[in-house]
Amino acid sequence: MSSRGSMARVSPFTGIRYDPARIDLADVLAPPYDVIGPELQGELYSRALQNIVRVELGKDYPGDAADGADRYSRARDHLRPWLDQGFLMRDPEPSLYLHRHSFQLPGERGLHSRLGCFASVEPVAHERREVLRHELTLSGPREDRIRLLQATRTQTSPVFLLYEECPEVSVTMQEQVGLAEPVGDAVTDGEFGPERHELWRVTDPAALASICDGLSNTHLYIADGHHRYETALRLHLPGVLALLAPLWDPGNVILPTHRLLPKSRLSADQLATNLSGLGWDVAVLAWSAIPSRLAELRPTHHAFGILDSGSQFVVGRRRQAESRPGAAAGLDVAVLDREIMEAQLGVVPKDSELGRLRYIRDPEELAAQARARAALGFLLNPTSVEEMVEVALAGEAMPQKSTYFFPKVPAGLVLMEAK
Incomplete structure (x- = not known):
C-alpha cells in the first residue's frame, strides 16, 4: 500500500498545559478513562484538586441530573477556574509537543522508551482509508465521550496513532529534543513500575513544517482511542488531539x-x-x-x-x-x-x-x-503489531479485547480546545 499522497492533515495547535511553576505534573496526570477503575479513580482524586481525572472521568453522585448537575457539568466547572486561576495556561502560539515516554515491561528491569508527537489530526471518514482502525466502537463509551466534549469543549486525552515509515519526521523529532530542556517532566506510577514523561514544545517553523508535512503524507493507524476518534467525527471537529509515534518503533508494545x-x-x-x-x-x-x-x-x-x-x-x-x-x-x-x-x-x-x-x-x-x-x-x-496492520488494511475489525497497547498515553500532558 503506497504511503504517499494526500492524507489526513496534521497540524500544530495552541496547547493548554499545567503551569510547572504552580503544579507538580506527576500529581495531576491520569490514565485514559477506559482503564480507570473505581479504586484508581479515588486515588487520583486524592492526589491533587487539579488532577485531570476530575475532567477525564469524574465521579457520579446520588442525585446527579435531578438538579441539572452531573459529572460532565462538573468537568466543565473544574476546567474554567483552573484556567482562570493559572493552574492551566494557554501557550501563546500553535506548537507541536514531543513526548518521550520511558517505561518498564512486565517481568523486565530494563527501560524502554517511545518518542511521539502531540498534534492536531484531521478526523477523516473511515471510507477514505487514510486513518485506519482495527476495532469498532460501542455506543455507550462513544456517547460518554460526546457528552464530555460537548460540556467542556476541550480534549484532555489523545488518540494514539502510529504512522508509516517516515524517517525525516523521526530524525527531526530526535533533533528537537536535543535542543532544549523539556517544558514538562514527571515520574508517575505505571502498571509495571515507574514511568517517566518528558514534554518538549516545538515552535521552530522549519521543524513544524518538516514534521507536519511528513505526517500529512502517510497512512495513520489508530492504536488506541477509537471512541475518541469517533467522537471527533460525529461532532465534525476540524482536529482531534493525537499522539503520533512510528509504526515499527520497538516501544510500541501490545500486551494480551x-x-x-x-x-x-x-x-x-x-x-x-x-x-x-x-x-x-x-x-x-x-x-x-x-x-x-x-x-x-x-x-x-x-x-x-x-x-x-x-x-x-x-x-x-x-x-x-x-x-x-x-x-x-x-x-x-x-x-x-x-x-x-x-x-x-x-x-x-x-x-x-x-x-x-x-x-x-x-x-x-x-x-x-x-x-x-x-x-x-x-x-x-499477544496480538502483534503486524496483525493489527493486516486487519486495518483489510478494513476489518478485531474481536473484542484483542489489543492492549502499552504503555497508555496519559491524560493531562497537553490539552486541546475543541472549536
Whole structure:
C-alpha cells in the first residue's frame, strides 16, 4: 500500500498545559478513562484538586441530573477556574509537543522508551482509508465521550496513532529534543513500575513544517482511542488531539488480555479431552512454564494456556488457512472465540456484559481466580503489531479485547480546545 499522497492533515495547535511553576505534573496526570477503575479513580482524586481525572472521568453522585448537575457539568466547572486561576495556561502560539515516554515491561528491569508527537489530526471518514482502525466502537463509551466534549469543549486525552515509515519526521523529532530542556517532566506510577514523561514544545517553523508535512503524507493507524476518534467525527471537529509515534518503533508494545469464565459447563480436563479429539495437541505443564511454551508455539500454532482449580496445560493446533475468509479470522483471539469459547463452552463476547466472561490482563491474577473460584482461565499470546496492520488494511475489525497497547498515553500532558 503506497504511503504517499494526500492524507489526513496534521497540524500544530495552541496547547493548554499545567503551569510547572504552580503544579507538580506527576500529581495531576491520569490514565485514559477506559482503564480507570473505581479504586484508581479515588486515588487520583486524592492526589491533587487539579488532577485531570476530575475532567477525564469524574465521579457520579446520588442525585446527579435531578438538579441539572452531573459529572460532565462538573468537568466543565473544574476546567474554567483552573484556567482562570493559572493552574492551566494557554501557550501563546500553535506548537507541536514531543513526548518521550520511558517505561518498564512486565517481568523486565530494563527501560524502554517511545518518542511521539502531540498534534492536531484531521478526523477523516473511515471510507477514505487514510486513518485506519482495527476495532469498532460501542455506543455507550462513544456517547460518554460526546457528552464530555460537548460540556467542556476541550480534549484532555489523545488518540494514539502510529504512522508509516517516515524517517525525516523521526530524525527531526530526535533533533528537537536535543535542543532544549523539556517544558514538562514527571515520574508517575505505571502498571509495571515507574514511568517517566518528558514534554518538549516545538515552535521552530522549519521543524513544524518538516514534521507536519511528513505526517500529512502517510497512512495513520489508530492504536488506541477509537471512541475518541469517533467522537471527533460525529461532532465534525476540524482536529482531534493525537499522539503520533512510528509504526515499527520497538516501544510500541501490545500486551494480551486473558479470559476467565467464572462458571464453565466443562472442567479443564473435560475441555482437554474434547479438544484432543478434534486434533488439538495437549501438554500438561507447570504454570511457570506455560507463558514461555506459548511464545515458542506462536509462529506455527494457535496456542492457549488453560487452567482451573485442578489442572493446567497448553493446547495448540497448527496455523492453517481459516475456513472463514479475512485477516481477522486467523487471529488467536478469533480462533479462541470461535473454536473453544463458543463451540465448546457456549460463550460469546457479549456474555461479558452478563458477567459470564471476564477479561484480565495480569496472568497471576488469572491463575489465582481460576484456582480459587472453580473458574476456567485462558492464557493468550499477544496480538502483534503486524496483525493489527493486516486487519486495518483489510478494513476489518478485531474481536473484542484483542489489543492492549502499552504503555497508555496519559491524560493531562497537553490539552486541546475543541472549536
